Amino acid sequence: MKWIALFLFSGFFAAATGQQSVTILIDPGHGGKDPGHLPTEEGIMQEKEIALAISTKVGHYLTHNLANVNVIYTRTDDTYPSLDERVDMANLKNVDYMLSIHVNGSENPSIHGTETHIHNFEAKKSYQWALLIEDQFKNRAGRKSRGVKTGDDIGHSIQVLKFTQMPTVLVECGFITNSDEARYLNSVYGQEIIASAIFRATREMLQKSHPGIDFVPSETVAVTTDTDQPYYKIQIMSSIDSVSLTIPEFKKLSYPVERIKIEGSSIYKYKYYIGPYTDKHEAKKVQKDVQANGFADAFLVAFP
Numbered sequence: 001m002k003w004i005a006l007f008l009f010s011g012f013f014a015a016a017t018g019q020q021s022v023t024i025l026i027d028p029g030h031g032g033k034d035p036g037h038l039p040t041e042e043g044i045m046q047e048k049e050i051a052l053a054i055s056t057k058v059g060h061y062l063t064h065n066l067a068n069v070n071v072i073y074t075r076t077d078d079t080y081p082s083l084d085e086r087v088d089m090a091n092l093k094n095v096d097y098m099l100s101i102h103v104n105g106s107e108n109p110s111i112h113g114t115e116t117h118i119h120n121f122e123a124k125k126s127y128q129w130a131l132l133i134e135d136q137f138k139n140r141a142g143r144k145s146r147g148v149k150t151g152d153d154i155g156h157s158i159q160v161l162k163f164t165q166m167p168t169v170l171v172e173c174g175f176i177t178n179s180d181e182a183r184y185l186n187s188v189y190g191q192e193i194i195a196s197a198i199f200r201a202t203r204e205m206l207q208k209s210h211p212g213i214d215f216v217p218s219e220t221v222a223v224t225t226d227t228d229q230p231y232y233k234i235q236i237m238s239s240i241d242s243v244s245l246t247i248p249e250f251k252k253l254s255y256p257v258e259r260i261k262i263e264g265s266s267i268y269k270y271k272y273y274i275g276p277y278t279d280k281h282e283a284k285k286v287q288k289d290v291q292a293n294g295f296a297d298a299f300l301v302a303f304p
Contacts, residue, residue: 020213021068022206025095027160028055028073029102029170032080037105037176044182047103048078050191054173055101057195057240058202064267066203066215083159090164097129098168099202100160103185105177112178113144117158117170120150125167125209132201133171141197142294143174171198189243230302232283233258233275236295238268249294255286276303 028051030036036047045053052075059071072093074086081089090098104115114137116130130148138145151157161168173194174181184190206215236257237243243259250257255274262269274290277283283300290298 019210021070022096022210022213023070023072023093024062024202025090025093025098026055026059026071026073027086027090027098027100028052028075029100030080031075032078034080037103039176039182039186040109041179041182044176044186047105047176050103050173050176050185051101052076052078054185054191054195054198057191058099058101058198060240060267061195061199062202065199065217066206067217068213068215069206086160087163090160090166090168096166097202098160098164098166099198100168100170101198102170102172104172104175106175107177109177109179112175112181113146114174115146115149115172117149117154117161117172118168119157119161120152123161123167126161126169128208129167129201129205130169132204133169133198136197136201137194140200140296141193143194143197187243187247188239188241189247189249192237192239192241192243230280230304231276231278232280233273233277233301233303234283234287234290234298235271235273235301236290236298237272239270239272240267242270243272253290253293253295255290273301274298 028048030048030051032048034048036051038046055073056076059073062069063071072095074081074089086100089095114134116133118126118130121127127148134145134147137143151161158170161170174185176182176185185194203215206213236253242261245257245259250272253274258273258275260271260273262271274286275283277286280300287298287300
């Protein structure tokens with residue numbers, strides 16, 4: 001995901017080869033005997049667990065919201081593929097992009113924010129992808145972005161960035177050693193927001209890089225409205241797992257949030273609404289207010 005240094009056989013040549021789909025390898029960092037960074041307070045998952053949770057959500061978003069995208073993983077459980085095995089999986093399976101997902105740590109508990117790593121700036125496609133991810137984190141997810149980092153910035157190269165043969169990014173989703181950020185990353189809401197940001201950036205990158213591939217999914221959902229007397233709600237988000245209605249992000253809104261469980265085959269099992277309103281103008285005002293308070297993608301839905 002969402003996704004190195006070299007892009008010899010990547011989607012860069014899609015137009016010339018008539019490529020009809022892309023394959024993304026998602027790499028949840030660490031696993032098994034290697035927990036990654038450890039939290040500094042009780043009740044917080046280890047890095048390996050948070051990375052797997054976010055990776056799974058990113059994979060679901062890509063699979064269910066884009067056509068002609070194949071998603072595979074370096075791990076789907078608490079196992080530890082070695083770094084060599086992760087690189088080999090990317091290169092031998094001829095994937096188009098690789099996305100490695102991690103959580104950061106520091107001896108300084110005040111440090112927080114996201115980072116997206118590439119091998120160096122010669123990896124132009126990786127750099128473009130990384131910029132899109134950090135832009136999503138900063139401007140859509142409301143996270144502090146620490147920017148795009150290279151091996152020179154951190155003083156050493158990263159194996160999955162240096163030796164893979166396709167555009168690859170390594171995303172540090174925040175600092176587990178910062179109490180506020182650790183709680184955010186440990187929450188279903190935080191994981192959904194981070195995963196959604198990575199997905200949006202990856203979707204934009206794919207659409208720009210592969211104009212000849214149709215990424216629009218075949219299944220669309222139509223909203224039926226009764227023009228005689230509809231009512232309106234503002235949908236503020238959807239989620240794969242249930243998000244508590246008492247989270248701070250909902251509490252700061254001036255309106256009660258309703259959670260609806262969705263039946264059917266959709267990846268999204270829950271939707272979150274504000275409303276209803278019978279006056280469309282009033283609903284639009286509430287929509288703008290909600291967008292200005294952390295939910296930039298909130299939209300109006302008409303119900304019969």
